[in-house]
Amino acid sequence: MKADRAIGVHLGLVAIAAAVLGQAAPTMAAEKGKFRGTAVLLNTQFQQIKAPVGNPGGAVMMGEMEGLVFNDAKKPFLDKAHYNVVWKGDGLGAGDCLKTFTMANGDKLFATCAGKATGTGFEGSVELVGGTGAYSGIRGKGIYKLTNVSERVMWDLLEWDYELP
16 A cells, blocks of 8 residues: 555656646747848849730740849848749739748748839739748748849849748
8 A cells, every 4th residue: 555655646746747847848939030131133034925916914924033132130041042033924014923042051931922013123022931941930021122233133122020930
């Protein structure tokens, strides 16, 4: 009987210790932040398909741009990341894209965009939709403003709020 009682006491102490330790364990809070970056892009691919004569849309275009993004605050978040944009647009000025940012260590951040043509380029919204490595599970929203410097070169201002799990 004493042995059974001792086992019961030990199990009770183990249960209490587990409960206390479980409550004392730190919980990881989500990391929230703001990003503002400037990028240079080079148009590497372009294709245009014209609509029949008279269609007000004129044509559908698609292409790819490659470049580099810099964190304006000089923080590590996406600083000097390779920047790839696959885009499509129409003659009415609407467009959307897929953005991929790749760090030197291979970590990636993925985003989508939707926008409208301006007199000097394109601007619109960005949605962060995931990533790998340090960017795994990232979510966020913001804006972009792409400005044409020449027929093949652009610069892009990026600004968004993000949250990592």
